[in-house]
Amino acid sequence: MIRIVLVDDQALFRAGVRMLVSSQPDMDVVGEAGDGREALEVIGRTCPDVVLMDIRMPVMDGLTATAELLKLPQAPHIVMLTTFDLDEAAARAIQQGASGFLLKDAEPEFLLAAIRTVVSGASVIAASATRELFAHFTTETTPVPAEFSDLTDREREIFELAARGLSNSEIAAREYLSEATVKTHISRILAKLALRDRVQLVVFAFEHGLV
Incomplete structure (x- = not known):
């Protein structure tokens, strides 16, 4: 319940x-x-x-x-x-x-x-709604944390697409991956950056000038 x-x-x-x-x-x-x-x-x-x-x-x-x-x-x-x-x-x-x-x-x-x-x-x-919200209100950025360098090249690509508001299915189509694989990558990205969910991923990207 x-x-x-x-x-x-x-x-x-x-x-x-x-x-x-x-x-x-x-x-x-x-x-x-x-x-x-x-x-x-x-x-x-x-x-x-x-x-x-x-x-x-x-x-x-x-x-x-x-x-x-x-x-x-x-x-x-x-x-x-x-x-x-x-x-x-x-x-x-x-x-x-x-x-x-x-x-x-x-x-x-x-x-x-x-x-x-x-x-x-x-x-x-939707991450796209969060993106619009932070694009509108975020005016200052902070240095990128060292943890970001732990992402692989593929994870950085998926991070950028997710931060731009693309869904797992849209990322999968663009990167020629299965949705399950994209979901796994997203989970690893969140874990490495100590983020709770995709909303926090978008916030992280805007706060650190990564989009």
Whole structure:
């Protein structure tokens, strides 16, 4: 059972999401909060797998609450909720370690799929969307870490394609590889660079001027 906490200052929005999530046999809403400070208390008490976190709230905003949660040894997967396609706060949350972001007007099926996706360890937004987000907001780069030199030539090629937003199937077609092989390469790249998922790969590429 996937345990979920809803954090949003709009009770009506929370009620709608709760009804949707509760209709699923593999999901359970174990708590709700109307601001970031309340969220920290509720999450500490309920230990959810996934937190749906609004960005703009009174008392403590979602960005601040996310930063606090990600300090925990067993931090939940955090999905930011926003009304803006290109949201600088969402970009900052992803840099901190959030699993991605969703628009509040996303289709119900997409929201449910996103919850299941983050629990599996993947990101909840397309890498191309992340690329657009960071291309828009990243203005400064930092030196490339030494770990990047550990990548093989083939891994660097696949890293660049993934950072540009190509899916595994698109990379496979371009590089004349099987999707399984591409997936293996991506897993090795993430491990060598100590990155959690493809979203973090895109963030890494933009932060270090690699795309």
